[in-house]
Amino acid sequence: MVAALTERFFAHQKFAEIKGKMAKILLAEDDKNLGSVLKTELEESQYNVDLVPNGVEAVLSFISTSYDFVLLDMLMPRLSGIDALRIMKRIDPHIPVITFSGTARKEEQEESVRCGAIKWLAKPFAIAELKNEIRSHLLHKDGGAPR
Numbered sequence: 001m002v003a004a005l006t007e008r009f010f011a012h013q014k015f016a017e018i019k020g021k022m023a024k025i026l027l028a029e030d031d032k033n034l035g036s037v038l039k040t041e042l043e044e045s046q047y048n049v050d051l052v053p054n055g056v057e058a059v060l061s062f063i064s065t066s067y068d069f070v071l072l073d074m075l076m077p078r079l080s081g082i083d084a085l086r087i088m089k090r091i092d093p094h095i096p097v098i099t100f101s102g103t104a105r106k107e108e109q110e111e112s113v114r115c116g117a118i119k120w121l122a123k124p125f126a127i128a129e130l131k132n133e134i135r136s137h138l139l140h141k142d143g144g145a146p147r
């Protein structure tokens with residue numbers, strides 16, 4: 001137990017050193033419970049998280065703020081995750097984006113990847129898996145060795 005906690009602590013320390021700053025994540029999720037759970041979990045892993053409840057606010061935040069990573073729910077009011085993804089990729093083709101949804105439709109997964117998402121996750125997904133994806137992507141981007 002203590003060993004696992006210690007390892008986690010040093011993993012976060014190492015990550016913070018490599019990044020040199022807290023990575024900023026935009027999280028768009030209209031499910032209030034899932035949104036707040038994800039935000040809390042990611043903040044515990046030393047990320048700075050902006051949570052928005054729909055696609056329009058996601059795009060507006062994306063335009064006004066510089067993010068290191070974007071997490072997009074697919075089914076959202078006002079503007080879908082896939083449309084938000086298309087707009088964000090036109091603004092910044094290099095922004096890493098992970099999409100997720102509960103429909104588990106293969107076409108949706110393929111469309112996400114075609115639009116430039118690095119990963120599509122079916123709900124419910126393990127938060128550890130999401131964190132690993134973000135972490136390894138940011139480490140690679142900065143030239144650090146993944147753990």
Ligand SMILES: [Mg+2]
Binds near residue numbers: 029073075
């Ligand atoms: Mg939704």
